[in-house]
Amino acid sequence: MESYPEKVEAALAWLKERVPDRPLAAIVLGSGLGSLAERLEDPMPIPFGEIPHWPVSTAPGHAARLVFGRLAGRRVVVQQGRVHYYEGFSMREVTFSARVYGAWKIPYYIPTNASGGIHHGLRTGDIVLVHDHINLLGTNPLIGPNREEWGPRFPDLVSAYDPELQLLAEEAARENGILLKRGTYVAFTGPSFETPAEIRMARILGADLVGMSTVPEVIVARHMGMRVCALSCVANPAAGMTGQSLTHQEVLDEMEKSSASLLRLVEGLIRKLEEDRA
Ligand code: HPA
Numbered sequence: 001m002e003s004y005p006e007k008v009e010a011a012l013a014w015l016k017e018r019v020p021d022r023p024l025a026a027i028v029l030g031s032g033l034g035s036l037a038e039r040l041e042d043p044m045p046i047p048f049g050e051i052p053h054w055p056v057s058t059a060p061g062h063a064a065r066l067v068f069g070r071l072a073g074r075r076v077v078v079q080q081g082r083v084h085y086y087e088g089f090s091m092r093e094v095t096f097s098a099r100v101y102g103a104w105k106i107p108y109y110i111p112t113n114a115s116g117g118i119h120h121g122l123r124t125g126d127i128v129l130v131h132d133h134i135n136l137l138g139t140n141p142l143i144g145p146n147r148e149e150w151g152p153r154f155p156d157l158v159s160a161y162d163p164e165l166q167l168l169a170e171e172a173a174r175e176n177g178i179l180l181k182r183g184t185y186v187a188f189t190g191p192s193f194e195t196p197a198e199i200r201m202a203r204i205l206g207a208d209l210v211g212m213s214t215v216p217e218v219i220v221a222r223h224m225g226m227r228v229c230a231l232s233c234v235a236n237p238a239a240g241m242t243g244q245s246l247t248h249q250e251v252l253d254e255m256e257k258s259s260a261s262l263l264r265l266v267e268g269l270i271r272k273l274e275e276d277r278a
Contacts (some may be wrong), residue, residue, distance in 0.1 A: 002053075005124040006131055007053040007096075007100045008053075008100055009103065011051050011052050011054055011100050011212045014052050014101050015051065016104070018046065019044065019077075020024070021075055022026075022104055022105065022106060022152070023077040024074045024108060024270075025103040025106065025107070025108035025110055026076070026077050026109050026110065027076055027111075027112070028120075028217070029078060029112055030103045030111075030112045030113035030114050030214075030232075031235075031252060032115075032256050033112055033233070033262065033263070034063050034080050034186070035263060036071075036078055036266060037063075037069075037078045037080050039263065040068075040071055040078060042070055044068040045066070045067045046066045046067075046068070048065060048081070053096065054096065054097070055094075055096055057082060057083045058278075059167065061132065064081045064082070065081070066078065066079055066128075071138070071270050072267050072270045074270050074273060076270060079097055082094075082097070082213060082217070084190070084212055085145050085192075086190040086212055087191075091241040092141065094140040094216045094262070095217055095220040097217070098226075099150070099220060099224070099227065102150065102224025103150075103224070106226065107272055108185065108228075109229075110229050110230070110231070110270075111213075111217055111228070111230045112206065112216065112230070112266065113185075113211050113213050113230075113231075114211065114234075114251050114255050115209040115210055115211040115234055116199075116209065116211070116234070116235065117209060117236070117237050117238055117241075118192075118195075118202055118207050118208055118210055118237035119203070120158055121181075122181065122183070122237075123234065124235065125254065125258045126179070127129065127178060127179070127181070127231060127261060127262050128180070128181045128184045128208070128209055128233070128234060129169050129173075129181070129183075129229075129231060130161055130183065131161050131166060131182050131184065132184045133215050133218065134158070134185070134187070134205055134207050137189055137216065138189070139178075140196075140219065141219055142155070142220070143185060151222075151239050152223070155222055155223045160218055160219075160226055161218075161230060162227040164227075165229035165276075166182075168229075168269055169229055169269050171272065172265055172268030172271070176261075176268050178261050178264065182210045183207075184207050184208050185207065185208070185214065186202045186205070186231070187210075187211060188210060188211075188212060193239050193246040194210060194238065194239045195238050196241075198239070199239045200240070202238075207236065211232065231262060231265065231266065234254075234258075235250065235255055235258075236254065237252055
C-alpha cells in the first residue's frame with residue numbers, strides 16, 4: 001500500500017507527464033460554476049477518474065475533471081468539482097487536490113464556492129471576497145504526523161487569505177463593474193443545511209457566509225505555502241432568514257445566474273497575477 005505522500009507524488013508525476021508546464025494558478029469551481037472551464041484557451045480536460053488516487057465526487061451539480069489551459073494568457077488549471085467531507089471522504093481525501101497543487105509548487109490557489117448569506121447586508125447573487133474563516137467542521141486536515149517537506153507543524157493562518165490578492169481581486173472587480181463584498185466564511189460539515197439556531201449562533205460568532213467546503217483545502221494550501229484568494233457566491237439567505245426552506249436545486253439555479261460575473265472576476269484577477277510576484 002502506498003502512503004498518502006506517495007499517492008500525492010504519484011498523482012503529480014502522472015499529471016506532469018501530460019502537462020509539463022506548471023500552472024500559475026489552480027482555480028477550484030464550486031457548485032454550478034462549471035462554465036469557466038469553457039473560457040480556457042487550448043483546453044486539455046482530464047477526468048478525475050484517470051488520475052491515480054484522485055478522489056471522485058458524488059455531489060450533484062459537480063463535474064469531475066481538471067481542465068488545463070490558458071486564461072487571460074496565463075497557464076491555469078481549473079478544477080471542476082471537489083469532494084466534500086459530508087460525502088464520507090476523509091480530510092486527507094478532501095485536501096488531496098490541494099496537496100498535489102502544493103507539491104507542484106503552483107503559486108496561487110483560488111477556490112470558489114456557493115454559500116448561504118448570514119449577514120443581513122448580503123443578497124442572493126452577491127459575490128463575496130472571503131477574508132477569513134471559522135472552522136466548525138470539528139476536525140482539521142493537518143491532524144496526524146506532520147511532513148516537514150510540506151510545511152510546518154503549526155502553520156500560521158493570520159493572513160491565510162492573502163492581503164495582496166484581496167487588493168488585486170477588488171481592483172479586478174472595480175474594473176469589471178462587479179460589486180465585491182467581503183466576509184468571513186464558516187464551514188459546517190453538512191450535508192443537512194443548518195438550523196435557524198445554528199445560523200443565529202454563526203452570526204454571533206462573526207460569520208457572514210456559510211458553506212460546506214473550502215476551509216480544509218485552504219488550510220492545506222497555506223500549509224504548503226500557496227497564496228490563497230477565495231471567492232464565494234451567495235446562493236440563498238441562510239437558514240431561518242426567510243420563511244423558505246432550502247434546497248440544493250435552488251443553490252444550483254442561483255449559481256447559474258451569478259456565474260458570469262464571478263467568472264469575469266476570476267479572469268480579471270488571473271490577468272493581474274505575475275509569476276515573479278508569487
Ligand atoms: N448552507 C450551507 N452550505 C450552502 C448553503 C447554505 O445555506 N448555500 C450554499 N451552500
